[in-house]
Amino acid sequence: MSGTDDRYAVLVERLRKVALLESCGSVLGWDEQTYMPSGGAAHRAEQLALLAGMAHHEATDRELGDLIGELESEDLGEPGGPRAANVREARRAYDRATCLPRRLVEEISRVTTLSQQAWVTARREKDFPAFLPFLEQVVALKREEAAAIGFGDGGEPYDALLDHYEPGATSSWVDGVFSPLRAATVELLDAIRGSQVQPPVDILTRSYPLDAQREFGMAASKRIGFSFEEGRLDVAAHPFCSGFGPGDCRLTTRYDEHHFPGAFFGTMHESGHGIYEQGLDRQAFGTAMGVSCSLGIHESQSRMWENFVGRGEPFWIHLFSEAQAAFPEALGQETRERFMAAINDVRPSMIRVEADEVTYNLHIMLRFELERALIDGSLDPADVPGAWNDAFTRDFGITPADDSEGCLQDIHWSAGLLGYFPTYALGNIYAAQFFVAADRAIGPLSEQFAEGEFGSLKEWLNREIHQRGRQCRADELVEVVTGDGLSHEPLVAHLRGRFGPLYDL
Known part of the structure; x- marks a missing residue:
């Protein structure tokens, strides 16, 4: 040697x-x-x-x-x-x-x-x-952290925190990525608002017994590839996934008897994180090759399984009869088409984790804006509720009735995770490009999902993304895996393809 x-x-x-x-x-x-x-x-x-x-x-x-x-x-x-x-x-x-x-x-x-x-x-x-x-203490400490780490010429303090979650990213770079996505999102949202179609969302607020929700969510998680021999699902105030190392990955969700999407899609989301954690190279634990490429890439996996798979028609062609059996009172007499319309309803709403695919990224952009202001000192923590409500009214046309559906809804700031939020929207962009590449390489995925076959996608993700660890930066990984540079266009094409027909656009 x-x-x-x-x-x-x-x-x-x-x-x-x-x-x-x-x-x-x-x-x-x-x-x-x-x-x-x-x-x-x-x-x-x-x-x-x-x-x-x-x-x-x-x-x-x-x-x-x-x-x-x-x-x-x-x-x-x-x-x-x-x-x-x-x-x-x-x-x-x-x-x-x-x-x-x-x-x-x-x-x-x-x-x-x-x-x-x-x-x-x-x-x-x-x-x-x-x-x-507590928020004042957290913000003061994160400002101190940002100042100690520093940032490049022409940058800003927030860059130091963002770089921890998305290595190599800067606020100005994120601005450049988000700007065209915001414009396309607002255009699509305006078109949807002008539609006469009204999805039957009352379906989702019927009675869904909690035990049945847990069993159904765990069954779906297993179906897409999360191993409960090396993981578990528990309840927390805010859903999250914790990967402790080889063989031990914990998911959490939260349940509401009268809101089916919350726990189910929350479980699908966290299962996507868990599948990434379980797909890492175990022999490389502790090194760059044994961790995720970035939080944005991690979020691409959760958002892909939650939305690109879980809210798609092929998934429910396979699973809807099982949902009817699990929730006979709520879904026994429903059609798959009406249910699909309900779970893909688009409308401005208060809670990020329950937001539809179209408006979700606007939630993230709002938080990105406020976090930058908190770290550069132009926003005082005491003024957060007012700043939040003003920005929310500007972007969504509705105003939170109280702070629990406003600035208190997320756990991130209490946990000191300033700099994390942009990775959710970046994850959506990455996910769209990866999904197109996967469909091109091993598809058609829609036919596989309709038959209940999700293993080929999971194996492709394991091979092309998870096992690569942090061998390269996120934008480089996108190019390696897809052959194309980073672009918001595949995500916009996905959104238009899903919601255009639903809303007769």
């Missing part, structure tokens, strides 16, 4: 130690959102802060930096190969981590743990003033 091989093996061992510590924190974070009694929040905050500090200590050790530096000057094989990618991303992670003092890392962990518990209560009680002190 060469000296390079020895040093590379040590690097992988060191990176896995960091990843193991971080995964321990993820388990505690999952438990906090699912089973921890509320009285345990303060102690849990100390536990998570301790683990965050330990992981940060390992991730910033000078010997690790020296090791990375040595490997950067050595022959790592193919320039774009796995070893080169692991060393490149190790450098990126090390440089970013060493910008942050351990004190700040621990304090962010401690405050966000307490903040998430405060958010649960504030959202339930529609009480923004009760949450405000």
